[in-house]
Each structure stands twice: as C-alpha cells, then as structure tokens.
Amino acid sequence: MPKVLIADSLSPRAVDIFRTRGIEVDVKTGLKPDDIKAIIGGYDGLAVRSATKVTAEIIAAAPGLKVIGRAGIGVDTVDVAAATQAGIVVMNTPFGNSITTAEHAIAMMFALARQIPQADRSTQAGKWEKSKFMGVEVTGKTLGIIGCGNIGAIVADRALGLRMKVVAFDPFLTVERAKALGVEKVELDDLLARADFITLHTPLTNDTRDILNAAAFAKMKPGVRIINCARGGLIVEADLKAALEAGQVAAAALDVFPVEPAKDNILFGLENIVVTPHLGAATTEAQENVALQIAEQMSDFLLDGAVTNAVNVPSVSAEEAPRLTPYIRLAEQLGSLAGQLLTSGVTAVTVEFHGEASALNTRPITAAALTGLLKPALDRVNIVSAPVVAKERNIQIAELTRDTASDYHTLLSLTVETETGPLVLQGTLVGATLPRIVKLGAVPLEAELGQHMLFIRNRDKPGFIGALGGVLGDAGVNIATFHLGRTAPGADAVLLTEVDQPIPAALLDAVRRLPQVVEARALAF
Ligand SMILES: NC(=O)c1ccc[n+]([C@@H]2O[C@H](COP(=O)([O-])OP(=O)(O)OC[C@H]3O[C@@H](n4cnc5c(N)ncnc54)[C@H](O)[C@@H]3O)[C@@H](O)[C@H]2O)c1
Numbered sequence: 393m394p395k396v397l398i399a400d401s402l403s404p405r406a407v408d409i410f411r412t413r414g415i416e417v418d419v420k421t422g423l424k425p426d427d428i429k430a431i432i433g434g435y436d437g438l439a440v441r442s443a444t445k446v447t448a449e450i451i452a453a454a455p456g457l458k459v460i461g462r463a464g465i466g467v468d469t470v471d472v473a474a475a476t477q478a479g480i481v482v483m484n485t486p487f488g489n490s491i492t493t494a495e496h497a498i499a500m501m502f503a504l505a506r507q508i509p510q511a512d513r514s515t516q517a518g519k520w521e522k523s524k525f526m527g528v529e530v531t532g533k534t535l536g537i538i539g540c541g542n543i544g545a546i547v548a549d550r551a552l553g554l555r556m557k558v559v560a561f562d563p564f565l566t567v568e569r570a571k572a573l574g575v576e577k578v579e580l581d582d583l584l585a586r587a588d589f590i591t592l593h594t595p596l597t598n599d600t601r602d603i604l605n606a607a608a609f610a611k612m613k614p615g616v617r618i619i620n621c622a623r624g625g626l627i628v629e630a631d632l633k634a635a636l637e638a639g640q641v642a643a644a645a646l647d648v649f650p651v652e653p654a655k656d657n658i659l660f661g662l663e664n665i666v667v668t669p670h671l672g673a674a675t676t677e678a679q680e681n682v683a684l685q686i687a688e689q690m691s692d693f694l695l696d697g698a699v700t701n702a703v704n705v706p707s708v709s710a711e712e713a714p715r716l717t718p719y720i721r722l723a724e725q726l727g728s729l730a731g732q733l734l735t736s737g738v739t740a741v742t743v744e745f746h747g748e749a750s751a752l753n754t755r756p757i758t759a760a761a762l763t764g765l766l767k768p769a770l771d772r773v774n775i776v777s778a779p780v781v782a783k784e785r786n787i788q789i790a791e792l793t794r795d796t797a798s799d800y801h802t803l804l805s806l807t808v809e810t811e812t813g814p815l816v817l818q819g820t821l822v823g824a825t826l827p828r829i830v831k832l833g834a835v836p837l838e839a840e841l842g843q844h845m846l847f848i849r850n851r852d853k854p855g856f857i858g859a860l861g862g863v864l865g866d867a868g869v870n871i872a873t874f875h876l877g878r879t880a881p882g883a884d885a886v887l888l889t890e891v892d893q894p895i896p897a898a899l900l901d902a903v904r905r906l907p908q909v910v911e912a913r914a915l916a917f
Pocket residue numbers: 465466467486489490493538539540541542543544561562563564565593594595596597599600621622623647648670671672673674
C-alpha cells in the first residue's frame with residue numbers, strides 16, 4: 393500500500409480521499425527540515441503547501457519518493473530540478489485557488505483605496521479621524537496587471553465589473569486573448585506610466601525577479617498604489633520603501649515577501665502599507681479545492697500511473713494510462729536491449745510510432761525507451777528523469793509517427809545513433825499487451841524477453857544449436873525460450889534465449905569459444 397506524508401496544513405478532505413483510495417497517510421505539520429529528512433525515506437508521496445521547502449537534501453533522503461504534490465500553484469518552494477533528476481513527479485493544482493487569490497488582490501486594492509486597515513486601527517483606538525482617511529474611488533481608474541494568466545485574468549474580470557480600465561503586460565498574452573478578456577495589452581513601461589493601481593500576478597522567474605525596482609517606480613504615475621499577491625521577490629523592498637517614503641507610491645498592499653514567514657521586514661511600520669501573511673489562497677473553498685485535487689491526483693498517480701498537472705513530466709490521463717502501460721514496457725525493453733548491446737557513446741535516439749502506436753501519447757513512451765537505454769549505465773533513472781539526463785548528455789531525441797501500415801498492426805522502432813554507427817530495434821505487442829522484439833539490426837525475429845537472456849550473433853551454420861544446447865546443458869543451465877532469426881540462409885544470424893538463471897562469466901566464455909559464435913552477451917531485464 394503506498395504511503396503519503398502530508399507535511400503542511402491541508403483540509404482534512406485530503407486525508408479522507410487518500411484513505412478512501414487505499415493509501416496510507418500521515419499528517420505531520422510544522423516539521424523542521426531535519427525532521428522531514430529523517431522520516432521521508434518511508435514515503436511514496438509528499439503533499440505540501442508553501443510552508444515546507446522541499447529541498448535537494450530532502451529529496452536525496454527520499455529514495456522511495458515517487459510524487460511531490462503541491463496543494464496550490466507555486467512550485468518555487470520545491471526543488472523541481474532535483475526532483476526530476478531523482479525521477480520524482482512534481483504536480484500542483486493550477487486552478488484550485490485562483491478565484492480566491494484574485495479576490496484577495498481586489499480586497500487589497502480596496503484596502504488601499506479606502507485605507508480600511510488604518511481606519512480600523514484608528515477607530516478602535518478611540519480616535520474618530522474622519523478627515524484623515526480620505527480615500528479614492530476605483531471607478532474609472534486604470535488598473536495595470538503584470539502577468540495576465542489564470543489569476544490576472546480573473547482580477548481583470550472583477551476590475552472591469554468595477555468599471556475600471558484594465559491594461560495588462562504579459563509577453564505571453566495574445567492580442568486575441570486580451571480582446572476576449574476586455575483588457576488592453578501594453579508594454580511594461582506604458583503600464584507603469586498609465587496605471588493608478590498596479591497588481592502583480594506572474595510567477596517568480598529570472599525575468600520577473602525585481603520587476604518593480606527603483607527604475608520602475610520612477611516611471612510610475614505619482615500616487616500609484618501597488619498590490620502584490622504573487623511572489624515576494626517581484627518587488628525590491630528597499631526601493632518600494634524609498635518610493636513610499638517619497639510619496640511616489642501612495643500605498644502598497646503585500647501578501648507575499650522574499651523571506652517568509654515575514655516577521656521582521658523593512659516595510660513593517662510604514663503608515664501606507666497593508667500586509668497579510670500569505671493569505672492569498674486562504675479561503676475554505678480554495679483549501680477544499682486544492683486538498684481534494686492534490687489528493688486525487690497523487691492517488692491516481694500512485695495507484696494507476698495517471699499524471700495530471702505535473703510540472704516536470706507530460707500528462708497521462710487515467711483512461712490512457714492502462715493503454716500506455718504495455719507500450720511503456722515494450723519501449724523500456726527496446727531501450728534496455730539497445731543499452732546492453734551498445735559498444736560506444738550514444739549521440740541520438742529516434743523513436744518511431746507505426747500503426748496503432750502512432751495515435752498514442754508518445755512522450756511517456758519515448759521517455760520509457762530512454763529509461764531502458766540509460767539504465768544499464770545509470771542507477772536511478774526513470775521516465776521522469778530520463779529525458780533530462782539524456783539532454784544533459786547531449787543525446788538528441790526525436791519522435792516520428794507514421795500511421796501507414798506495416799507488417800504489424802502496431803510497431804515501435806528505436807534507432808540509437810552511436811559514435812560507431814546506428815543500432816535499430818523494433819518491437820510490437822502480441823494480444824495487445826505482450827511485448828515482442830521483431831527486428832534486431834537487419835535481422836527479423838520474434839523474441840520475448842525474460843529476466844536472464846543470452847544474446848548471440850552467429851554464422852548460420854549446421855550444428856550450432858546442438859553445440860550451444862550442449863554447453864548450456866553441461867553447465868546445468870536450463871533454456872526457457874529460444875528465438876532465432878537470420879537475414880538469409882547461411883548468413884548472419886541472431887539468437888535470443890531466456891535461461892532460468894544468470895549466466896556465469898566462465899560459461900559465457902565457453903559459449904564464445906563455439907566456432908560459429910561471432911558475439912555473445914548475457915543480458916538482464
Ligand atoms: N498569494 C497567494 O497565496 C497566491 C495564491 C495563488 C497563486 N499565487 C501566485 O500567483 C502567481 C500567478 O499565478 P497564476 O495561477 O495566475 O499563474 P499563471 O501561470 O496562470 O499566470 C502567470 C502569468 O504570468 C505571465 N508571465 C510570465 N513571465 C512574465 C513576465 N516576465 N512578465 C509579465 N508576465 C509574465 C505568464 O505569461 C502568465 O500568463 C504565481 O506566482 C503564484 O505562485 C499566489
């Protein structure tokens with residue numbers, strides 16, 4: 393039974409779902425990194441929000457971990473590169489808290505426009521400072537949205553409902569989409585110059601880090617109000633402080649900070665800021681959504697291999713997962729056979745999908761072929777890490793789909809280019825699920841791979857099979873299956889035979905001494 397650790401505060405719905413699906417679950421929140429490192433080795437899945445930082449050290453301490461589930465959007469708290477290298481799927485819930493976060497941004501905008509937190513503090517302190525808290529209307533004002541994705545688009549919709557004019561800067565926003573949203577797509581400088589309110593809704597990337605800095609504040613309309621419910625690193629806080637103190641920025645509302653929990657921040661104590669402790673996603677509805685979604689997604693993956701909303705591997709739906717399984721096995725066998733037969737470095741890999749296979753989700757199958765290929769040389773590689781590992785080794789990867797008929801209703805063809813020339817292997821499925829190797833180089837054959845195999849290239853001469861049987865029999869090695877192929881009578885031939893135990897080196901040497909043998913190898917699958 394797979395086992396999941398919930399390390400952050402998630403709705404209890406997540407626990408219910410895991411248990412109902414037959415997954416063992418422990419809830420241990422507030423753990424220190426070392427505590428997590430000490431126990432993570434016992435889990436297949438880890439569910440987190442933003443409080444737990446899933447570092448490379450934690451990942452290294454988790455040899456059995458298969459999936460990290462982020463009950464929320466940002467995966468900046470997960471070392472995705474380290475997870476991918478370790479073959480761990482990282483998934484999030486990209487839509488579950490978008491409305492809630494957009495609503496928080498709008499709430500922050502009103503908090504700034506009407507100074508509600510400051511007026512609240514003053515009134516409760518017994519002051520009645522009616523004239524101090526003169527506000528501004530939002531109607532007719534321009535809202536500048538930086539990052540118009542899921543949350544930005546919802547903010548735009550709500551702002552338009554408030555009769556604001558909305559301009560958006562987002563390099564990936566098409567003009568058509570902007571038109572459909574009712575926003576004006578603009579360049580950043582234009583937005584900075586025109587907006588009365590600016591709200592940030594981008595992820596934190598190398599391009600967006602410090603996007604609001606001293607130079608950007610200088611380009612803004614004096615008296616602009618800033619809202620950040622995205623990520624702390626988008627604003628240079630020292631520059632914002634200077635702009636607030638100079639009055640260039642009238643007020644700022646921040647839900648997120650470069651260092652969280654933010655307990656000691658240079659902006660705290662300023663009169664014209666409003667802060668919340670990363671509450672963007674904190675509503676009952678959003679937390680139910682993300683908990684339910686992540687528990688279902690992680691269960692689907694751990695139980696059925698379905699991949700939804702992964703940030704480091706292609707998606708595989710619950711319906712297609714069972715259809716892909718035999719192809720994944722076949723592709724891994726083809727890759728593994730190639731990996732064990734190669735004698736020089738791999739430069740490129742092409743996977744061709746013929747017939748029925750051409751209609752499938754090809755990327756997981758290609759990843760499986762790469763896994764098989766790399767596994768003989770690398771310890772911990774799987775379909776999550778194999779494409780990245782292959783790229784790191786400068787292996788060019790290509791896929792071709794051909795729905796044209798071949799001798800087989802479905803066929804995978806794997807071409808591995810090496811420094812000494814190409815190796816081509818082909819395989820099909822028998823009875824829809826059973827992998828068979830049908831071509832090895834130029835030699836057609838029909839071979840089923842078992843755990844311990846003997847591969848021989850030989851000259852097609854009488855007496856060879858009897859001699860081989862004698863050598864194996866004398867050593868007490870039982871032959872389980874026997875598959876032969878040749879290009880023409882008397883020409884090059886190939887033999888793949890399954891034996892019931894590993895072949896010792898001395899026996900392999902004896903096989904190699906048979907006069908018809910050109911090459912012999914012991915293979916393991
Ligand atoms: N405060 C919270 O509790 C809370 C809750 C949910 C999400 N978030 C954060 O909000 C942010 C947005 O989430 P989302 O779901 O809308 O993401 P999204 O991926 O749907 O949208 C992000 C948008 O940013 C745009 N973008 C990327 N680089 C850009 C750049 N250099 N300049 C301008 N735009 C750029 C993208 O094209 C995309 O449209 C994320 O950082 C997420 O982590 C915070």
